[in-house]
Amino acid sequence: MTDSAKPAVLFVCVHNAGRSQMAAGYLRALAGDRIDVFSAGSEPGNAINPAAVAVMAEEGIDLSGATPQILTTDAVRQADVVITMGCGDACPIFPGKRYEDWQLTDPAGQPVEVVREVRDDIKGRVERLIASLG
Secondary structure, three states: OOOOOOOEEEEEEOOOOOHHHHHHHHHHHHHHHHOEEEEEEOOOOOOOOHHHHHHHHOOOOOOOOOOOOEOOHHHHHHOOEEEEOOOHHHOOOOOOOEEEEOOOOOOOOOOHHHHHHHHHHHHHHHHHHHHHHO
């Protein structure tokens, strides 16, 4: 799944339809191929949140082809950094991994203005994550 020469980051939220997809989109766009990027959900939804797709398109990032993925133990095992976003205790813990929990508003059902605020918060966090990974 991952090239051992580059760090692998896994973003996890409940439905893998908003926050984790936006974070993965930003990390791919800002880090290019320097970091392997994955996202998953503990209870994946059927489709990406249309508001998340719309606000990311405003940033030039296309999430329209993304699909929610189920969180697997293997995905966590292969990641160097696991970023959780409200998935509770559903994420398995492995020694030696870096874990961060990002407290973010769930964009589901929110007006586009709130989804933009969540997007902008995620962008700043992703930029700091990239800096921390070198």
